Amino acid sequence: MDLHNGSLFWPTTLEGEQVFKGKQKIDKHYDAVIVGGGMSGALTAYTLAQEGLHIAIVDKREMAGGSSSANTGLLQFSNDIMLHELIEQIGEKKAVKFYKLCQKAVDQLEGVSDTLLRDTDLIRRKSICYASTKEHVQKLQKEYEALIKHGFPAEYWTEEEMKEHLPFVKPAALITYGDAEVNPYRFIQGILEYLEQKGVHLFEHTEAKEVEEQGSGILLHTSIGPFSASNIIYATGYDTIPIDEKIGSDINRSYAIATEPIEDLSSWEDRAIIWETKRPYLYLRTTVDNCIIAGGLDEDKPEAPQSEEWIVNRGQRIQNELRKLFPDLSINVAYSWGASFGESLDNLPFIGKHPHKERQYYLLGYGGNGTVYSMLGSNILRDLILDRQNEDAELVKLDR
Numbered sequence: 001m002d003l004h005n006g007s008l009f010w011p012t013t014l015e016g017e018q019v020f021k022g023k024q025k026i027d028k029h030y031d032a033v034i035v036g037g038g039m040s041g042a043l044t045a046y047t048l049a050q051e052g053l054h055i056a057i058v059d060k061r062e063m064a065g066g067s068s069s070a071n072t073g074l075l076q077f078s079n080d081i082m083l084h085e086l087i088e089q090i091g092e093k094k095a096v097k098f099y100k101l102c103q104k105a106v107d108q109l110e111g112v113s114d115t116l117l118r119d120t121d122l123i124r125r126k127s128i129c130y131a132s133t134k135e136h137v138q139k140l141q142k143e144y145e146a147l148i149k150h151g152f153p154a155e156y157w158t159e160e161e162m163k164e165h166l167p168f169v170k171p172a173a174l175i176t177y178g179d180a181e182v183n184p185y186r187f188i189q190g191i192l193e194y195l196e197q198k199g200v201h202l203f204e205h206t207e208a209k210e211v212e213e214q215g216s217g218i219l220l221h222t223s224i225g226p227f228s229a230s231n232i233i234y235a236t237g238y239d240t241i242p243i244d245e246k247i248g249s250d251i252n253r254s255y256a257i258a259t260e261p262i263e264d265l266s267s268w269e270d271r272a273i274i275w276e277t278k279r280p281y282l283y284l285r286t287t288v289d290n291c292i293i294a295g296g297l298d299e300d301k302p303e304a305p306q307s308e309e310w311i312v313n314r315g316q317r318i319q320n321e322l323r324k325l326f327p328d329l330s331i332n333v334a335y336s337w338g339a340s341f342g343e344s345l346d347n348l349p350f351i352g353k354h355p356h357k358e359r360q361y362y363l364l365g366y367g368g369n370g371t372v373y374s375m376l377g378s379n380i381l382r383d384l385i386l387d388r389q390n391e392d393a394e395l396v397k398l399d400r
């Protein structure tokens with residue numbers, strides 16, 4: 001399955017730089033083998049490596065070659081499902097706990113970035129979520145009240161107030177603080193480089209196939225031979241879901257663009273992350289090279305689009321939306337891509353132990369906040385594997 005097609009932007013920001021060597025020889029035994037070398041696999045290995053565990057990552061593609069390279073790099077504590085909606089769905093205590101976990105994960109991602117040798121272009125940003133229509137104003141007000149009540153940093157702008165900040169006017173906007181933007185590709189490559197120095201073994205072009213339970217351990221059969229491990233973690237993204245039962249997910253596809261660099265972005269208040277209340281939503285951010293990254297136009301089809309012409313057309317539609325918001329900017333698409341995009345039916349990620357199989361774990365961070373889920377999920381899996389108490393695990397477990 002193609003996870004993405006078209007021309008990706010992020011890999012061009014690391015061209016020609018070899019960051020890790022990779023491994024050829026399989027060790028006798030690993031504490032954990034992680035299947036998938038994307039954002040989820042890299043962050044899980046990072047978190048487990050802090051505990052001194054002996055780890056291998058296997059990926060059937062190149063490391064970071066899956067959905068993570070199509071990621072637009074927004075790190076937000078607000079979710080596709082608003083806090084007040086999540087409260088209605090799972091109750092106040094659990095919903096607030098989940099939002100707090102996401103908020104903490106953004107801080108932790110910055111902490112991880114700070115330990116890396118490579119610049120990941122992680123910059124803290126505020127987010128501006130505008131009301132797409134007048135009917136959505138009430139929803140934004142409700143969300144503002146819910147966020148403030150539970151101590152999240154937020155501000156509300158009326159239509160009049162918006163005029164003071166941005167070149168486009170919408171019926172209202174909700175501002176949240178403490179989010180961030182990142183170059184996800186440089187971030188993962190930086191983590192992998194760090195991991196290799198810590199003794200983690202990285203096997204590219206290595207496909208995980210069968211799993212055999214063996215006494216107190218596991219034998220993972222792969223395209224290059226068997227790996228003996230105490231634990232297996234599937235961080236396989238939207239590609240393969242090697243779980244017996246169907247979990248409540250929906251794989252769609254989405255589009256994104258990167259523009260040519262823009263000389264003057266001063267009309268873009270604080271280079272905030274911008275998104276909207278409509279679903280599916282348009283979202284946009286800037287980069288350190290003065291480009292705009294934007295995405296949206298989700299379609300109800302699981303496989304990444306094949307036609308270049310189709311992808312270019314979708315890219316131009318996103319470009320037109322941007323030009324409407326920022327008529328003063330000279331916006332021209334340089335890269336456009338289309339990619340599979342997974343969501344869970346209840347808007348929460350799937351993280352935890354297989355319901356019936358011992359020592360087999362999953363980190364499937366479905367949703368627009370995938371990276372934040374990868375971070376918070378790595379903490380949960382660390383505790384489950386090390387038999388530590390974790391009160392958050394219940395919220396995101398697979399058989400919920």
Ligand SMILES: Cc1cc2nc3c(=O)[nH]c(=O)nc-3n(C[C@H](O)[C@H](O)[C@H](O)COP(=O)(O)OP(=O)(O)OC[C@H]3O[C@@H](n4cnc5c(N)ncnc54)[C@H](O)[C@@H]3O)c2cc1C
Pocket residue numbers: 003035036037038039040041058059060061062063064065066067068069070071072073074075206207208209235236237238239240254255256295339340341363364365366367368369370371372374
């Ligand atoms: C267009 C787009 C924009 C997005 N924007 C954002 C954003 O702004 N912010 C955000 O937080 N998230 C965003 N996401 C979501 C984010 O990209 C995902 O959450 C993230 O990439 C998931 O990482 P992963 O490691 O789980 O998956 P992947 O990066 O896909 O990694 C999984 C890896 O597993 C490997 N694999 C699968 N099966 C096997 C096997 N049997 N053997 C060996 N290897 C295997 C694959 O080759 C792959 O490399 C976006 C996604 C898309 C598509």
